[in-house]
Amino acid sequence: MRVAVLLKGFLLLGVSAIVFSLPAYATGGMGVMPSITDEYPNSRSWFIFETDLNNSVQDSVTLFNHLNRTIILQVAALDGLATPTGGYTLVVNEAENKDIGSWIVLDTNEVRLGPLQSKKVGFTVTVPSDADVGSHPGGIAAWRIDDKDVESSSPITIVTRIAARVYLTVPGDIIKDLDVASIGYEVQDDEFIFTLNLGNNGNVQLYPEVDLEIKNIFGKTIVEKTEPLGLILKNGNTKPTVLLDKKLPLFGKYTANFHIRYGISLIEEQSTDEYIDMQYVFYTIPWLGVAIVLGVLILIFGLYVLWGLWLNYKRRNTKTIKHIIKSGETLTRVANKYSSDSKKIVKFNLMKWPYDLHNGDTLLIPIGTMTKAERLAVVNKKSPIKLESVIIDKGDTVKSVAIFAKTDVGEVIEINHLRWPYRLKEDRELLIPVVITKSDIKKPLSKKTHLSVDKVKKNPKK
Numbered sequence: 001m002r003v004a005v006l007l008k009g010f011l012l013l014g015v016s017a018i019v020f021s022l023p024a025y026a027t028g029g030m031g032v033m034p035s036i037t038d039e040y041p042n043s044r045s046w047f048i049f050e051t052d053l054n055n056s057v058q059d060s061v062t063l064f065n066h067l068n069r070t071i072i073l074q075v076a077a078l079d080g081l082a083t084p085t086g087g088y089t090l091v092v093n094e095a096e097n098k099d100i101g102s103w104i105v106l107d108t109n110e111v112r113l114g115p116l117q118s119k120k121v122g123f124t125v126t127v128p129s130d131a132d133v134g135s136h137p138g139g140i141a142a143w144r145i146d147d148k149d150v151e152s153s154s155p156i157t158i159v160t161r162i163a164a165r166v167y168l169t170v171p172g173d174i175i176k177d178l179d180v181a182s183i184g185y186e187v188q189d190d191e192f193i194f195t196l197n198l199g200n201n202g203n204v205q206l207y208p209e210v211d212l213e214i215k216n217i218f219g220k221t222i223v224e225k226t227e228p229l230g231l232i233l234k235n236g237n238t239k240p241t242v243l244l245d246k247k248l249p250l251f252g253k254y255t256a257n258f259h260i261r262y263g264i265s266l267i268e269e270q271s272t273d274e275y276i277d278m279q280y281v282f283y284t285i286p287w288l289g290v291a292i293v294l295g296v297l298i299l300i301f302g303l304y305v306l307w308g309l310w311l312n313y314k315r316r317n318t319k320t321i322k323h324i325i326k327s328g329e330t331l332t333r334v335a336n337k338y339s340s341d342s343k344k345i346v347k348f349n350l351m352k353w354p355y356d357l358h359n360g361d362t363l364l365i366p367i368g369t370m371t372k373a374e375r376l377a378v379v380n381k382k383s384p385i386k387l388e389s390v391i392i393d394k395g396d397t398v399k400s401v402a403i404f405a406k407t408d409v410g411e412v413i414e415i416n417h418l419r420w421p422y423r424l425k426e427d428r429e430l431l432i433p434v435v436i437t438k439s440d441i442k443k444p445l446s447k448k449t450h451l452s453v454d455k456v457k458k459n460p461k462k
Helices: 287-316 331-337 342-348 372-379 398-404 409-416 453-458
Strands: 003-007 025-027 030-034 047-050 056-065 071-082 088-090 104-106 110-113 118-126 134-144 156-170 178-188 191-200 209-215 221-228 241-243 252-261 275-284 318-324 362-369 385-392 429-435 449-451
Touching (some): 056 071, 088 134, 398 409
Antiparallel strands (some): 003 156, 056 118, 104 118, 134 156
């Protein structure tokens, strides 16, 4: 039994299905169960019939009032349905009947029961001439129509329905055919849940069970269990789930063997031996742990790259002297000649033990760090060059400075780290590249030169 929530004014309309419990029903002060008759002197859980086309079957259902006050019940015959997870339910109302619900005629559809009273309601099931061979599930449902909740002013109305199942089988060529469309799994709160997508292509309802065996990568069985997969009506589909009782390790490869038996019957005395065997291989990976490990590896790699860039930067900004090895020279002698450390020479030249030196080899001897001017000179690839300061006069521009220095505007911008819009203030000092000639070597350092607009215009090539 489940509670159905219906919109007021649309009682029993627009609701997909209502689930009923097994085997007989008593709730909300009322009860429904198959009647005890001469043919069935013992209590029954369900109505089970088997009859040919155009034949009729008569029986009765007993309704109970367990309250100390009078109640009124609405009674209806409805088609059976299977829920997506394999449960049993009925259609919402008689208008939705397409099968056995429309074959059943009740003696009455409304019953008034006094306090603690019970009453039998007879019914007749007539199988039409065009009925399909196989099973036809349904139910006799009852619900209270005197309940105050129905007349409530609330926009939501709660109606409780109870029912007794009806199973009718039309004899003929019975076909049991189960289709396993897919198998999948998911992990929720460290619990492993398998979902099976099953279809019934036969003409009778199926009650499959699965024998599940899970093996680890070494072939050892770590899980064994048997579980029912619920009801699948003919031409129906369901997606039952299987929850593992045992938690699997969060990392590994596993093989799940499914032995699905579907010859089982809850209403037939004997079951046949139909089954399907399927194998499902899956991997469990702790994604959070993997993400943390990958993050750490990326961080380590990033630090390694930064360290390499830093070493490369230091190497490129180290002043060196080229030394050509002469016959008989050793690493220690070369280091002493330049007052350097042999270890630094080995490291800078990426030498490997035993540090053999041969006549004509070139060694770079580190002698210090480049100044800013020397670095800029190397960047601009003018060799040999020096950087000379000029003082900006009123009206000077980057272009006029570049013309004066016989270079391009981009080089002036890069050497002086200028920013857009490249406005030059009067008396600002700028560096410009100057090519060194042999005559310049003996000359003393030049003083800062004043740059004027007039000078650039009159002598643009100077």
